[in-house]
Amino acid sequence: MAEPEYTVVSDSETSAEEKPSSSYPEIAIGIDIGTSQCSVAIWNGSDVEILKNIRDQKVNRSYVTFKDEIPSGGVSDQVALSEHEIFSGAAIFNMKRLIGRMDTDPVVHASKNLPFLVQTLDIGVRPFYAALVKHVWRSTTPEEVLAVFLVELRAMAEVQLKRAVRNIVLTVPVSFSRFQVTRIARACAMAGLHILRLMTEPTAVALLYAQQQQQVAHENMGSGNEKIALIFNMGAGYCDVAVTATAGGVSQIKALSGSVIGGEDVLQNVMHHLLPNLDSIFSSHGINEIKSIALLRIATQEAIHKLTTQMSVPIELDLANGSKIKTTLDRAEFEEVNKEVFRKCEGLVLQCLSDAKLQVEDITDVILVGGCSSIPKLRDLVLGICKRKVAYSGMNPLEAAVCGAALEGAVASGISDPLGSLDLLTIQATPMSLGIRADGNNFVPIIHRNATMPARKELVFTTSQDNQTEALIVVYEGEGKSVEENHLLGYFKIVGIPPAPKGTPEINVCMDIDASNVLRVFAGVILPTSQQPATPFMEVRMPTVDDGHGWCAEALLKTYGSTLDVNTFQKKIQH
Amino acid sequence: MFSITSNHLLSVPKSPGLYHQQSLEKHSLRWREKKSITIRCCYRKRGVEAKTADYYKLLGVSVDSNPQEIKEAYRKLQKKHHPDIAGQKGHEYTIMLNEAYHVLMAEDLRRNYDASIGRAGLGKDFSGLGYSSWKGPLRSQALFVDENSCIGCKECVHHAGNTFMMDDTLGCARVKVQFGDEDKQIEVSLDSCPVNCIHWVDREELPVLEFLIRPRPREAYGVFSGGWERPSNVFVAAKSFHKQLKRQDHQQHQRTAQGAGDEETTAQVKARARASIKLRMEQLSRLWSWMTDISG
Numbered sequence: 001m002a003e004p005e006y007t008v009v010s011d012s013e014t015s016a017e018e019k020p021s022s023s024y025p026e027i028a029i030g031i032d033i034g035t036s037q038c039s040v041a042i043w044n045g046s047d048v049e050i051l052k053n054i055r056d057q058k059v060n061r062s063y064v065t066f067k068d069e070i071p072s073g074g075v076s077d078q079v080a081l082s083e084h085e086i087f088s089g090a091a092i093f094n095m096k097r098l099i100g101r102m103d104t105d106p107v108v109h110a111s112k113n114l115p116f117l118v119q120t121l122d123i124g125v126r127p128f129y130a131a132l133v134k135h136v137w138r139s140t141t142p143e144e145v146l147a148v149f150l151v152e153l154r155a156m157a158e159v160q161l162k163r164a165v166r167n168i169v170l171t172v173p174v175s176f177s178r179f180q181v182t183r184i185a186r187a188c189a190m191a192g193l194h195i196l197r198l199m200t201e202p203t204a205v206a207l208l209y210a211q212q213q214q215q216v217a218h219e220n221m222g223s224g225n226e227k228i229a230l231i232f233n234m235g236a237g238y239c240d241v242a243v244t245a246t247a248g249g250v251s252q253i254k255a256l257s258g259s260v261i262g263g264e265d266v267l268q269n270v271m272h273h274l275l276p277n278l279d280s281i282f283s284s285h286g287i288n289e290i291k292s293i294a295l296l297r298i299a300t301q302e303a304i305h306k307l308t309t310q311m312s313v314p315i316e317l318d319l320a321n322g323s324k325i326k327t328t329l330d331r332a333e334f335e336e337v338n339k340e341v342f343r344k345c346e347g348l349v350l351q352c353l354s355d356a357k358l359q360v361e362d363i364t365d366v367i368l369v370g371g372c373s374s375i376p377k378l379r380d381l382v383l384g385i386c387k388r389k390v391a392y393s394g395m396n397p398l399e400a401a402v403c404g405a406a407l408e409g410a411v412a413s414g415i416s417d418p419l420g421s422l423d424l425l426t427i428q429a430t431p432m433s434l435g436i437r438a439d440g441n442n443f444v445p446i447i448h449r450n451a452t453m454p455a456r457k458e459l460v461f462t463t464s465q466d467n468q469t470e471a472l473i474v475v476y477e478g479e480g481k482s483v484e485e486n487h488l489l490g491y492f493k494i495v496g497i498p499p500a501p502k503g504t505p506e507i508n509v510c511m512d513i514d515a516s517n518v519l520r521v522f523a524g525v526i527l528p529t530s531q532q533p534a535t536p537f538m539e540v541r542m543p544t545v546d547d548g549h550g551w552c553a554e555a556l557l558k559t560y561g562s563t564l565d566v567n568t569f570q571k572k573i574q575h
Numbered sequence: 576m577f578s579i580t581s582n583h584l585l586s587v588p589k590s591p592g593l594y595h596q597q598s599l600e601k602h603s604l605r606w607r608e609k610k611s612i613t614i615r616c617c618y619r620k621r622g623v624e625a626k627t628a629d630y631y632k633l634l635g636v637s638v639d640s641n642p643q644e645i646k647e648a649y650r651k652l653q654k655k656h657h658p659d660i661a662g663q664k665g666h667e668y669t670i671m672l673n674e675a676y677h678v679l680m681a682e683d684l685r686r687n688y689d690a691s692i693g694r695a696g697l698g699k700d701f702s703g704l705g706y707s708s709w710k711g712p713l714r715s716q717a718l719f720v721d722e723n724s725c726i727g728c729k730e731c732v733h734h735a736g737n738t739f740m741m742d743d744t745l746g747c748a749r750v751k752v753q754f755g756d757e758d759k760q761i762e763v764s765l766d767s768c769p770v771n772c773i774h775w776v777d778r779e780e781l782p783v784l785e786f787l788i789r790p791r792p793r794e795a796y797g798v799f800s801g802g803w804e805r806p807s808n809v810f811v812a813a814k815s816f817h818k819q820l821k822r823q824d825h826q827q828h829q830r831t832a833q834g835a836g837d838e839e840t841t842a843q844v845k846a847r848a849r850a851s852i853k854l855r856m857e858q859l860s861r862l863w864s865w866m867t868d869i870s871g
Contacts, residue, residue: 515658
C-alpha cells in the first residue's frame with residue numbers, strides 16, 4: 001500500500017551519504033516500536049548504527065495519518081507533521097498500547113479522550129478505532145496502523161542498506177501478553193517482515209550493557225567479573241524493570257517485571273488535573289472538542305517536559321470551546337497528581353529485585369532508559385531504592401533498546417566480529433507464567449515466570465469425574481491464582497481417555513518455549529499399565545484464540561460445565 | 576516401571592539420545608562434555624543414579640563445585656549451544672543446560688538432588704578409615720600431603736623415610752605412618768618441602784582427606800571410559816563431603832527413628848515426589864523429542 005514512497009526516497013540524493021556495505025546481506029535489523037517513537041538500528045560490520053529518516057532524525061514519531069488517499073506514517077516525508085496535525089483527529093497513534101486489547105480493558109477506556117475515535121461496546125471484542133478523514137470517521141485497526149508504519153520503516157532501511165529487509169528483532173514490553181505479541185507479529189507479516197527474535201525491551205538494553213561491559217573488560221585487560229544491573233525502562237506506554245547478571249558478554253536475565261503504565265498515564269493525570277471535567281466535555285468527539293483536546297495535550301506535554309528541568313511552569317491556554325486555563329503547575333503538584341504512577345513503578349522495581357533474590361548492595365549499575373526516565377521523581381525513586389547517587393551514564397536512554405535489538409539481530413543471524421564485539425549472548429527469561437485451568441477455576445502454572453528460555457516443563461493432571469473420557473486443556477498466561485485474572489491463550493480437547501475412576505488416568509501436559517518465543521503445548525494420556533500414550537499426543541502452538549477471546553472461556557464453561565475438567569495429579573508415589 | 580519405558584524408547588532406531596550424539600558431533604565440541612552428552616543415549620541404569628551424573632557432568636563441573644564455577648561453566652556452554660548461536664538444533668541441549676543450572680544453583684534443589692543421588696559420585700566406597708597407620712599414641716593433629724601440589728621431589732622421604740613414602744605410579748609423596756620418625760626429623764622434612772604441600776590437619780579430617788586425594792575412576796558411560804580424577808581442592812571437597820555425610824546420617828537417623836518407614840517426613844515425601852516427577856519429565860521430554868524426531 002505504501003509502495004510508492006519507496007521510489008520517492010530512493011530518488012533523493014540527500015540520504016546517499018556513507019552507507020554500510022552490503023557484505024552482510026542477512027543481518028536482521030533491530031526495530032523498537034515505541035508507543036510514541038520508533039527507531040531502527042543495524043549492526044554495520046563494526047558497530048551499531050541507528051538508521052536516520054529523510055529528515056536526518058534517528059527517532060520517528062509513531063503515528064499514521066489517514067488524511068490523504070494513502071495512510072502515511074511520515075517516515076519519508078520531507079516535513080514532519082506538527083503536533084497540531086497529529087492531534088487533529090486524522091492521525092492514529094498510541095497503537096502499541098492498544099493493540100490486542102479487548103473493549104473491556106481499562107487501558108482502552110482510558111484512551112477514549114485521544115483525539116481519534118476509540119469506541120467500545122464492553123462485550124469482550126475488539127474496540128472500534130477510527131480516524132477523522134474529511135468529516136467522516138474512517139475505521140482502522142491497530143494492526144493496520146502498525147503495518148503501515150512498519151512498511152515505511154522497512155522501506156527506509158532497504159533504501160539505506162540497498163538490499164531487501166525481511167528479518168527483524170523486535171522489542172516488546174514485558175507485560176505484553178502472548179495474544180498481543182501475535183497481533184504485532186501479524187502487523188509485521190502485513191509489512192513483509194519476519195520476527196527472527198522477540199526481546200522484551202529491558203532485555204535488549206541488558207544486551208547492550210553486556211557488550212559495553214565486555215569492551216571495558218577488554219580495554220582494562222580485566223578479569224571481566226560478573227556485573228549486575230537493574231534496568232528501569234519507562235516509555236510512553238509501558239514500564240519495565242529487569243535485573244541482569246552479565247559476565248564475558250553473556251547477559252543473563254534474572255528477573256523481569258512490567259506493567260502498562262507510562263508517560264501516557266502521566267499526561268492523562270495532568271490533563272485531568274488541569275481540566276477536571278475533561279471526559280464529559282470530550283465524549284461527543286465533535287470537531288471543536290478534538291481541537292480543544294489537541295491544544296490541551298500539546299500544552300500539557302510541553303509543561304511536563306519543562307518540569308524535568310524547572311521547578312514550576314506557567315500554563316495559559318485558550319481552548320477552542322471558549323473556556324480558558326490559566327494556572328501554574330509546580331513540580332510538587334505534578335508529583336502529587338502522579339503519585340499512584342510512581343507508587344506502581346516503585347512496586348515493579350521492588351518486585352523485580354525480590355524475584356531476582358538480590359540485595360541492593362549486589363547491584364553494580366542502575367540503568368534508567370525510556371522517555372520517562374528524565375522525570376526527576378522517577379530517577380530519585382529508582383536510585384533511592386537501589387541506594388545509588390547516580391545512574392549508569394553509558395547509554396542514550398532513547399536509543400538503548402533499539403541498539404540492543406540490533407546486537408541481537410547480528411548475533412542471531414550468525415554474524416561474528418573479528419574484534420569480538422559480537423561475542424555476546426542474551427539468555428532471556430519468560431516474563432509471565434504459563435499454565436492451564438485445573439482444580440476448578442484455578443490457574444496451575446507449568447512454566448513459571450522468570451524461567452530461563454528456552455524452557456520446557458511438564459506436569460501430570462488427571463480427570464475430575466468418574467469414567468471421564470475427554471478432558472479440556474485451557475491454556476492461560478499470567479500470575480493470577482484464578483483463571484479469570486489471566487490471559488486466555490487457547491484450548492483443546494484430549495479424547496480417548498480410558499474409562500476409569502476419577503483421579504486415576506494420567507494426563508501429561510508439557511509446555512515448550514523455544515528461543516524465538518514460540519509456545520507449544522504437548523499433551524496426552526499415558527496408560528499406567530504400559531506407560532505408552534493411549535492415543536496420539538496433541539501438539540498445539542499457542543495462542544490459538546482470535547477475536548472475542550474475552551468471552552471464549554465463559555462460553556466453554558456454559559456449554560460443558562465441569563464435565564471436562566482436570567485436576568492436578570496427586571497419586572501416591574510408589575517405589 | 577520407568578525402565579520399561581526408557582528401554583522401549585531406546586529400542587526405537589532413531590532414539591533421542593542418538594540424535595543428540597549426531598547433532599553435537601557435527602557441531603565440533605572440544606569440551607570433555609562431549610562425553611557427558613552421550614549420557615542420555617546410554618541411559619541404562621535405572622532411575623536416579625544414572626541421572627546424577629547428568630547435571631554435574633552436563634555442565635562439566637565436579638560434584639563439589641561452588642556456584643561460581645557452575646555459573647561460569649553454564650555460561651561457557653550456553654555460548655556454544657544457545658539457539659541464537661547454534662540454531663534450532665541447540666534447543667534440546669539448552670533446555671537440559673537450563674534445567675541442570677536451575678537445580679544446581681538453588682541451594683535447596685541441589686540438596687534434594689544430591690540426596691536423591693545418594694552417595695553416588697564421591698562417597699560410594701568411603702570406608703571411614705584412613706590410609707596411613709599410626710605409630711605411638713593417637714594425637715589430635717596428623718600429617719597430610721596434598722598430592723595435587725606435590726612435585727615428587729622426595730625431600731620429605733629423604734628426611735623422614737619412616738613417615739613418608741613415594742608413590743611411584745602417581746609420582747608424588749604420601750604419609751605412610753603418622754609420626755613414624757622423631758618430631759625433629761618430621762619438622763625438617765616439612766621445612767624442606769619446596770611447595771609446602773605437607774599440611775597439619777585435624778585427626779578427624781584425615782580419613783576423608785586421604786580418601787578424597789586418591790584418584791578414582793571417573794564414572795564411565797557406554798564406550799567412553801572416564802579416566803581418573805580427583806578434586807582440584809581437596810580441602811574444599813572435604814568440607815562438602817562432610818556436609819553430605821552428616822546429611823545422610825541425619826536422614827538415616829530420622830528414618831530409623833520412625834520405624835520401618837511407611838511414615839516418612841513430609842519433606843521426604845516431597846523430595847521423593849519431586850524425584851518421581853523428574854523422572855516422568857525426562858520420560859515425556861524423550862517422548863517429545865522422539866516424536867518431533869520421527870515427524871520432522
